[in-house]
Amino acid sequence: MSSPVIVWFRRDLRLSDQAALVEAAAKGPVVPVYVLDDETAKHRAMGGASRWWLHHSLESLSAALEEKGSRLILRRGRCEEVLPALAKEVGASEVHALRHYEPWWRNAEKAVGKALTLHLHHGNYLAPPGSVTTGAGQPYKIFTPFWRALHERLPPPDPLYRPHTIAAPESWPESEALDDWGLLPTKPDWAGGLRDFWTPGEEGAKARLKTFAEKASRYEGQRNLPARNGTSFLSPHLHFGEISPAQVWHATSSAGGSVATFLSEIGWRDYAQNVILQYPDYGGTSAREGFDDFPWRSGAQAQEDLEAWQQGRTGYPIVDAGMRELWHTGWMHNRVRMITASFLIKHLLIDWREGEKWFWDTLVDADYASNAVNWQWNAGSGVDSNMFVRIMAPLSQSEKFDAAGYIRQWVPELADLPAGEIHDPSPMARPKGYPQKLIEHRAGRERALGAWESFKGE
Numbered sequence: 001m002s003s004p005v006i007v008w009f010r011r012d013l014r015l016s017d018q019a020a021l022v023e024a025a026a027k028g029p030v031v032p033v034y035v036l037d038d039e040t041a042k043h044r045a046m047g048g049a050s051r052w053w054l055h056h057s058l059e060s061l062s063a064a065l066e067e068k069g070s071r072l073i074l075r076r077g078r079c080e081e082v083l084p085a086l087a088k089e090v091g092a093s094e095v096h097a098l099r100h101y102e103p104w105w106r107n108a109e110k111a112v113g114k115a116l117t118l119h120l121h122h123g124n125y126l127a128p129p130g131s132v133t134t135g136a137g138q139p140y141k142i143f144t145p146f147w148r149a150l151h152e153r154l155p156p157p158d159p160l161y162r163p164h165t166i167a168a169p170e171s172w173p174e175s176e177a178l179d180d181w182g183l184l185p186t187k188p189d190w191a192g193g194l195r196d197f198w199t200p201g202e203e204g205a206k207a208r209l210k211t212f213a214e215k216a217s218r219y220e221g222q223r224n225l226p227a228r229n230g231t232s233f234l235s236p237h238l239h240f241g242e243i244s245p246a247q248v249w250h251a252t253s254s255a256g257g258s259v260a261t262f263l264s265e266i267g268w269r270d271y272a273q274n275v276i277l278q279y280p281d282y283g284g285t286s287a288r289e290g291f292d293d294f295p296w297r298s299g300a301q302a303q304e305d306l307e308a309w310q311q312g313r314t315g316y317p318i319v320d321a322g323m324r325e326l327w328h329t330g331w332m333h334n335r336v337r338m339i340t341a342s343f344l345i346k347h348l349l350i351d352w353r354e355g356e357k358w359f360w361d362t363l364v365d366a367d368y369a370s371n372a373v374n375w376q377w378n379a380g381s382g383v384d385s386n387m388f389v390r391i392m393a394p395l396s397q398s399e400k401f402d403a404a405g406y407i408r409q410w411v412p413e414l415a416d417l418p419a420g421e422i423h424d425p426s427p428m429a430r431p432k433g434y435p436q437k438l439i440e441h442r443a444g445r446e447r448a449l450g451a452w453e454s455f456k457g458e
């Protein structure tokens, strides 16, 4: 029997369209492994909601491999130590994996590549990040020309088949028990809403895609309305690689109507990877020179305001609905992510990095590149971003995007208010227990613009 080949799974927890698995399975026996490596990721180790997702996604992957007569080996520790040790144990000389672009994964790939023959494959993006360049061979910084250039290279290749068989090694190495990893919350168990809402794993991803494909043509008209389920809900499945963007593309692109708008959102996902390749510290450092010296509020009152934002108690119904949806389901509607981010940064004048951190911990789709790119876009600190002085008015956004039903769902204490009042209840109309606004819109706006003027003047 030929020596086994290791498949190193990370954010690519699927059997279909999995180039590393297809290559390895064609060579001989396969040892699939997932390494929980918090040490390499350091402060970027997965947050609570992502860990919940990971647990269930690994369960699902493991079951799918077992159906093929294979197994998923679980190990903990630094990849650069764990993988060479495993390779020695099973007599493997090569490792196959999909390439990842987070700075810590790039470092880990370098280190593993020094110890073993590491074959890195493309598969988690429409095109390999870094490969879409200007005529002069430079990476793009701005989304629109990036998307135009990427679009010319599409469609992506057809998805790869799911291997029919995956040969097992002569003997299996030991695996740790998933339950011992403590990925699920226990005291307290805050994951009830996540369980109700999501089915992590490849099958759950395919079901979401099927449901969405039927309405993809109506995306443009629906996507900004938080009370409607008009978007795909694919983000955590795409983040964990339970489905590939090529699969999403091929299942939706012929839908007609406004599907092109949806496909360009998938393009934003590629764009974000392109940005972190150029700016590996994008999650912690503003791209715009000097922006990290912005006069953000700090101290006890700012901390209290941050906590009110996190808990959905700002007194702005649309903001509170979004923050509570996030806490309950691990996901928030994109329009509301923009409104809540703008509110934190501008009305509360709190550093965008505080918001980024909170989303990192609470989103099931928390993605280093997409999160950082969107926070910096909203703050006005990014390479391609909104201007700081464009301050979203949460109350008119709420009316414009017809969020009454959404507010009723997530802020039930306001559910009895009439449509005309629910977006901005008067102080007297607020039921007992629902807070007054942390700051009036006009005062928040003026404070933000004043801070901007003083910052610019420095």
Ligand SMILES: Cc1cc2nc3c(=O)[nH]c(=O)nc-3n(C[C@H](O)[C@H](O)[C@H](O)COP(=O)(O)OP(=O)(O)OC[C@H]3O[C@@H](n4cnc5c(N)ncnc54)[C@H](O)[C@@H]3O)c2cc1C
Residues within 6 Å of the ligand: 223, 231, 232, 233, 234, 235, 236, 238, 239, 262, 265, 266, 267, 268, 269, 272, 332, 333, 334, 335, 337, 338, 341, 359, 363, 365, 366, 367, 368, 370, 371, 372, 374, 375, 378
């Ligand atoms: C402050 C802020 C933080 C965000 N953080 C994340 C994050 O950590 N992870 C994440 O996946 N998305 C993030 N987004 C982008 C976006 O909100 C989500 O991708 C989207 O809401 C997911 O829902 P969906 O799958 O139904 O999206 P759809 O509208 O159905 O879009 C399809 C797919 O396109 C991608 N996509 C859509 N919009 C964006 C975008 N603006 N940037 C990058 N990719 C996009 C996602 O993979 C999404 O699943 C953030 C947006 C904001 C404003």
